[in-house]
Amino acid sequence: MEFGYIFWWTLLWVIGWGIIGNIVTPRIYLRRDLDVSQAGLVGASVGAATGPVGLIPLWLRTPQLSARWSVIPGLLVIVILAFAFAQADPDNLCVASSSFIYSQLSNGIVIGIIYGLMALGLTLIFSILGVVSFAHGEFYMIGGMVVYYFLNVWFEGSSPIMAILAACLVTFAIGVIFERIFLAPMHSGEVERPGEYAILVTFGLAFFLQYLVQATAGANPVKAQRFFDFPQYELTSSSGAEIITTTRGNLSLFDAVSIPNPRFTAALIAILMLILLLIFLYRTWVGRGLRAVSEDRQAAAVAGINPATMNTLAFGLGGMLAGLSGATLVQVFSWLPQVGVVASARSFVIIVLGGMGSLPGAFVGGLMVGLFEAAGAGCIPDPTRAAGYIPAYGMIILTLVLLLKPTGLFGREL
Amino acid sequence: MSLERKKIPTYLGYLATAFLLAFPFVYSRADYDFIMHLWITAFYYAILASSWSLLAGYAGQFSFGHMAFMAIGAYGAALYSNYIRFVTNPTGTCTEIPFFGQYLIILDAQGVTSASNSCLDIARETLPRGTVITQPSVWTGILIGVLLGALFGFLIGRLVLRLRATYLALFTIGFSEILRAAISAEIDITQGQAGLELPPLFPVGIFGYAPTDKLPTYYVMLLVFIASMGIMTWLVNSRFGLFVRSIREDEEAAAALGVNVVKYKVRVFVITSTIAAAAGALQGHYIGIITPNILIILQMSLVIAMAVIGGVENIYAAAIGAIIIQFVLEFLRNSFDIGPFVIDMSIWRLVVFGLILMLTLRFQRNGLIQPLLDWFSRSDVAAETVAIRQQESIGEPGGGEA
């Protein structure tokens, strides 16, 4: 497929002005004795979005900046690139078929919610323990495995809800046990150089869990049946146009959007859990304790909250959230002991993008990555090669965010 | 007495080196080839683990991208040997550059399935009689791989200057995964998962040994291992070692005391990635085929685990740890039955290994080999402290409460 130069030139133009904005803007702000903390980022995004048209007024007027200034230009960049893409490749399914676009969008959102849930677990752990768990994907993998074995081997024909609860229980228990044995000594000062230790020991856990599951469950891919069937239903408007149609395995809206049943139920469960989590964090005493510890560890300890308990709880809960996303997704994707690796990587991307330790950031980041993946999977020309790069897209985002704005979109200042 | 004890590890080191140098001629059991293969692989891992320990243990840069540099070395060498040819006459069909009286040609990418002829095959019919086409030297390819490793080490080292701990770990994982995806995806060039083939280290054999004989490769790998240990020993005992350790301990304090933090951080990346690239290029030629799987995250964890279990703050401990673990893992491959259960040791050994890694980290932080080495080199320090204090009978000013 001939892929137009127009797209690559646009990309080059955007990147070029982004770099110019990133380098020049802070210098101008510095020379005028103004706050430069946001200047690099805003300069980069304004430059990328508008080129000299936006940059020159910015340089001349040098307004007071906040992180919000980079959001609109950032969105504009996406629009520009999408437009250039459409110009360059008008026959592409993503450009030509609106129903395909809607389906990809809705699927991206649906899967993004679940990614968000998983990343929420990781960010919860980070905000309370100050640790990035490199074994997060393994919890996800185990969650899915437990559901599969529960439904297909141990208790055939039992309710999927029981299986999901079992997955939560198992992953929560693994998290709690691991935290007690390996991470608790870190916070009581028993372990030297806790930062390095946490990285290595969670890495060790990932290695251990992955091979443990492979040794016990084998290396063949498994996949659970879909949990529930949709009731058959059809709703048409007075003019005879379709509004909602469901079959057992699919849901379609306005004859344009089609969401497969497993994804839909997975997202539904994820939203439910999210609401429960928010209620837990904001309405219960324990949840408030958790948030207090994440805000200020010492102050919370003075106020009578035992940080050690909160650590354990947070790690267990974080692992459980990953396990839960795995449990809901085992009916969507086929499952291997290795699926955790990609899931871990994706969670890293999300929390770095959203800002380490930020709960809303994790959720928004999850949605963005979900949409991004849907767009990437559907729209990129030269499919075989593009598919090969799919694992890299997230990592490119990750490395760029780390280099340009390590605090992410919603992150606290370091 | 104490002085002699300090020397014991050095003497043991010489002894071990002598043993390894003599081994291929002394050993003569039936599993000769297998054991030789284990040694070569063990050296390969020892080079990687010890250079990672220089990066992580000495300089405090917990990078997860070490295998990426190894892969850059391997793919650099492989691409060179697959795509570069020297021809005495111009072909007219290939990309070609005059090169010292010959023509250096770059073959076009073929892909995995393509059966079409390369530009050289097409040119072959028109080239004048007597035209000589030569494969490039394996050693030039290795050199190119190593230089590429150094270059990427420099670039990554520059980029990660501001990143610490977890952020560095995430960034280097990202770099490694991007590289892996690129190698997997650019099938036309790298053959993707099918793997890129490399000629053996000695394509026509040497000293009467066939190209497939293990002995020459054994010595090459051993010499590179010894050389890298020698270079690193010199480095860690020189100002370089002192400065990178001070950076590990406290970057700001080191800078305030005049240490050029940027320079030494970049240098340590360049040096360790160069060593990793050399190991990768050699191992690539030895195995004969490389795939993107050489840089999956589990390979990285294997190297990290070897270094950590040996002792990450000591290059010798890391190297010894790697060699021992490599042998232990190989000999634990045999599966067995317990009653009705078949214990598939090829997986279970790794489960146990992961557990040992975690337990080592938790309860024996300095690794299992390093305390042994420390016992030789540092056991007299406490006695010395006490002795000097008594001898000079000076009170402890900083606080007798210590």
Added chain:
Amino acid sequence: MIHLQVNNIFKNFGGLQVLNGVSFEVNGPELIGLIGPNGAGKTTMTNILDGAIKPSSGTVYLNGQRVDPLPPYEVAHAGLGRTFQVTRSFRRMTVLENLYVPAMAMDGSRKQADCVEQAMEVLKFLTIDHLRNEFGRALSGGQQKLLELGRLLMLDPDIIILDEPFAGVHPKLMEIIYQYIYRVNEDGKAIIIISHDMDTIFTLSKRLLVLNYGDLIADGDPEVVKNDPAVIEAYLGHDDEDFADKLVSSNGSEA
């Protein structure tokens, strides 16, 4: 001739103005105290002098060389050494190695063997020579403080900034630090001491700088400064009332 010239330094973090046009000069081997209530900008000033952070505007010249845009290690090479408020010894390096770092960083041709003699002398002076082969982490807090001072001797700068050298040290150690300061000063080095301990600062320093919310409100002879109404006002008006009490009472006793 030692000459430090600080010109009109401003520093703001976001909207927070931390330093507000601070200027002063150091000529020759002076012994200067830098005081001010909490949040006055003392540590920020130190970090700017050291090169760890860059001023929003203003310049710093050290012996005629402009140093404010330089990274910390180049500032160290230009002749400025500092300690940190929290002790920062290299914990997994021996005491001797701790001392080798600045010596070898300053002189690229020096090897460890060339530094041993000087290092042992420094350790003897600081009375921690019996610990020379111990790791930094094995030392008590006070000993680590001495080790940090020892590193400065090996660095051999023209100007030394000591950030809270007396915080949490017992009398015997205090005595050693006193001797250290006098000796270094007699060797011809300028010293800037940042401290909350008002007795020591009045005993030691020949000149006093007072920072208050980013403004340098007084600069001069300690006897004059402590009678300065602006200084008393600054301490009374803010949270450091203990200091103000002492200031007032010491004024009273001498009046």
